[in-house]
Amino acid sequence: MNTTQQSNEVYSENGIVYPDNVMLDLSNLKKVYPTPKGDYVVLEDLNLQILKEEFVTIIGHSGCGKTTMLSMIAGLNPISGGNISVLGNPVKGPGPDRGVIFQSPSLMPWMTALQNVLLGVNQVFPHATKGQRQDIAKYYLHKVGLENAFHKKASELSQGMQQRVGIARAFAIKPKVLLLDEPFGMLDSLTRGELQDILIEIWNKEKITAVMITHDVDEAIFLADRVVMMTSGPSAKIGDILSIDFERPRTRKSVLENDDYYTYRKHLIDFLEH
């Protein structure tokens, strides 16, 4: 794994010292929802460092707080305790440095595929010319295989195609971190496979640090450098971390043929069934 080599350079922010290859740092993260019966602790003492150009998948049982964690990183959900920082800068709210691919494609149905991608591009590249912004949006739509659907209304696209637009929109704003909240959970397994291939193909090129929630053990292994396993809530924390040492770029075939694949798979399933 080329991203794990240690660097000697460090920089500091708020007195905390970070190695410079850390993109995303979660320290002592805590989330509490007040209820009439007292506080409900979703996450507690959660510590995780995600390196630059690393692809991390997060797996755990439903309701363990994975989505809560991701939306806190996105800045859409306030933090109850601890810290989240991106390149040493504490997260204070949502922003385009952390692109999100939501579980439902969340496209504006009244806009075309191109307009949906441009909505973000226009925001992030305000000084580019109109033509340049169009080119960026079209480039990413091309990458996800939608070169014939630029001007189709989002509401006319299938779920799978809508999620492709979602991927294009997230990559097109060139975020520092990409957050994926079970983006393929609502798709059939064939479409899911296609989209995994598309996602990993773009990612191989852009190497944007990615954190992805998934329920699918095979998806977790195929895409990730590390699989983070979360314990069941309440007070969920990180249970185990598994490094996936397959060469990149990977193909589905080479992954399936590798003997380690089944060891990894067993490790994950043992954890989940425990």
Add this chain to the structure above:
Amino acid sequence: MEQEMVLKNENSLSSSLKQMLLKLTPSIKKDGIIKSLKNTGITLLSILMFIGLWQMGSKALYNKEADYRIEKALTERGEEAAAAERACIESGDSSCQPNTLPSPSQVWASLQSLIADHNLIGAKKNAFAKKMAATNEKMIAEGKDPIVYTGRASFVDIVLTSIKTVFAGFLLAMFIAVPIGIIIGLSPSLRSAFNWFIQIFKPVSPVVWYLLVFMIVKTLYIGDSSDNAFVISFISVGLCAMWATLVNTAMGVASVDKDYINVAKVLKLGTFQKVFKVILPSSLPLIFTGLRITLSVAWMVLIAIELLAQSQGLGLFVWEEFQNGANDSNSKIIVAMFVIGIIGFLLDRLMLAVQNMVSFNKNEMA
């Protein structure tokens, strides 16, 4: 041939043409023809049944009243008077016709007489315009107002006045309700500030709105001799009808899909962009549903308000015919009833078409 050419072309303009053609084609298909013939048949049959029932009902009412009159003549004035009454009724003389629910044929005759009357008045107007042409030219040259025809309004003029009033009221409702709805939809605190206001004034009757508007407009028009009936009626109509749009707009804006809001947050869209690119487009379907209700409510309350405001529209027409009590008054009222119904239906279809145009999710409609 042409259709094929269009279908072959792949650009977006022709794809919208293609969709139009696809929408048109079902009526050309054989199944479609049979189905639409069947539907038309059923509709025609039910219309015939309706007219038949109406004919029977009006006949029964007519007979009841005729018998009563003859009976009354018999008990009060003796056999001879009763025979004379019977002869008079049977002769169809207008002086002794029972005054009750008119039959379909009477209503049809009234419709034709109203159209004939319209043509007559039209001819009079033309003659008047010709006669005054020279004089009016001179008056305009001198900077005075030309003399216009001020005779009785024809039925068509009356209908047009009503349509004009309802559209003026509708536009007023739209220009008040949509902006306020957006503003209170965006801010929860403004929403609670406005809530009591909406809850209290929404159920107020059209008559009371008319009286309120009358109080205000009367004072504003002091010293102005011009006719304010139109102004009063369209403002009252607008105020009565705006609530559906106000509530729907506020609800539409307040209940924008959380996912869209999250996308706007992640992209850090500014307030202006967030409102105009995300919130408004997403609430358009609900706003237009509100506007559709507003237009139909406006048309419904219009009749009562025109009656009160003495505005030369269908409401006043119906009331005057009722007060008039002439032989054909009842059938004219029924003519007005049908005209009101048909125009209301057409207005609703118009709004439905607009609503379908702005709705982005065709599946959610229906």
